[in-house]
Amino acid sequence: MPKPNQLHFGKVAVLMGGSSAEREISLKSGSAILTALKESNVHAEAIDVSIDVFEKLQAGKYERAFIALHGPLGEDGCIQGGLEVIGMPYSGSGVMASSICMNKLMTKQIWHGCGIPTPKYRILSDDLSEDELLVELGLPMIFKPVSQGSSIGMTKVNCKAEIASAWASALDFEEAVIAEQWIEGPEYTVAILGGIALPVIRLETPRTFYDYDAKYQSNDTQYHCPCGLSEELEQQIQTRALQAFDATEATGWGRVDVMLDKDNQPWFLEVNTVPGMTDQSLVPMAAKAKNISFNELVIKILQTSFKEDSETLANQFSSPVSGKCSAA
Ligand SMILES: Nc1ncnc2c1ncn2[C@@H]1O[C@H](COP(=O)(O)OP(=O)(O)OP(=O)(O)O)[C@@H](O)[C@H]1O
Ligand SMILES: [Mg+2]
Structure with a gap:
């Protein structure tokens, strides 16, 4: 008898690697996701993405894809478009939102249009x-x-x-x-999962900013969750982050980066539609603060491949914070 998760998801391809400058990070995210899926008894296999990815997906009779690709060609709507063409469900945002969010300029232009503050x-x-x-x-x-x-x-x-x-x-x-x-002030990130904002994380680095080394190499970056803001201000940021996310048409899951200036005014930097998913990454950290384990998180993200299920995920949490973008 197949286990329930195998029945539900079918054979899953974890798409990782690829050719972007973030290939190495993607391989780490993909491996962590693959391990989690296997531990949850999901029939999952890794595909290191190259030119023949769609042939491999069809030949391997996969039923859905977990996208663990970061950067151009994987996070920017290209892979998503190919998956639409072959009719394969996939995790996270669709073609348009992936494409908008990969492009900081387009994201900022949209935010300007609906009153989301951005530098x-x-x-x-x-x-x-x-x-x-x-x-x-x-x-x-x-x-x-x-x-x-x-x-x-x-x-x-x-x-x-x-x-x-x-x-x-x-x-x-x-x-x-x-x-x-340049925004002078503390930096935060808000993980979004199934229509709700998870607890806010504050990032602190002694470096000039949260650069590549601070993200992946140095051990002096600090992550604070709880983030240290008042409950009221944290909720305001969560609501604004959801509005910023929705404004780009992003769906399912992601991460919104934001800074606060000296007047506690938020300035939104960008949306990540496929954020890092190593067990030290920020979305897993925020999920943990909500008592969602890494393995549970991975299953919830995979569930976003059932597009109609994404919204109902929100109902599984006790005090959802949600918000829609309103015109400026
Ligand atoms: N306007 C700004 N003022 C001050 N610092 C900034 C500003 N924009 C970006 N930074 C710093 O640079 C970092 C990276 O910026 P941003 O999030 O826009 O880029 P990214 O490379 O797409 O990041 P990610 O790894 O989250 O995808 C931020 O986390 C922040 O530390
Ligand atoms: Mg960022």
Whole structure:
């Protein structure tokens, strides 16, 4: 007799690896997810994504996909589009939201349209003079490639002399680069699961910002959950984070990054539609604070592949916080 989970999910492909700059992180997320699925008696196998992924999925008679890919081609709607074409259900956001959220510029434009606060920015181009940029955004600023993750290609700019090298570092990864106004203040992240916001985590690093090393290499990054905010302020941030998430049409699960300025005003940075899922990652940490184990979390994320089930997940939690985007 097959175990209940095998009946429910069928044969699951955990899509991991791929070719983005975040390949190594994705392999770690994917392995942790695969182990969790197996421990829950789900019939799951790993696929390291390459050009023949859709042939492998069809030849292997998989029934659904757990997307554990980070960065371009995996988190940005491309894989999602291919899965739509072959009619295979998959975890998390659909094509459009994946594509919007991978692109920080598009995300910010949408947020502007519906009143979600996000730091001021400019798209860098040869037509934009350094002086104009300084007048508009002031110092410091942060330069970002628009569609990378894990802080790849990002640099804080403290003075005019640093502009050229910061721009060049971002250009190493892609042509489209934005400069963003620097927010001075604490940084938080809000995990979203099935229509609710999980407890907020505060990130603290002695480094200039939460860069690649702070995320994956150094052991001096601190994570605070409970986050130390008043209950009221934490709930406000959760509600705003859900609005920010919904505004992009993201669904199922994800993570919204936000900073608070000295007046406790939130400034939303971005939405991650396939956040890290190693057992030290932030979404598992927030889930744990809600008594959801890593294995339970993985099953709940897999359940988001039944698109109609995603919303009902919210009902499984005691005090859901939810909110819809309203026009500015
Ligand atoms: N406007 C800003 N002001 C100050 N610090 C910022 C700003 N934007 C980004 N940062 C810092 O850079 C980090 C990475 O920024 P962001 O979340 O936009 O990029 P990312 O590379 O997509 O991150 P992720 O790994 O979460 O996908 C933030 O966690 C924060 O520490
Ligand atoms: Mg981020």
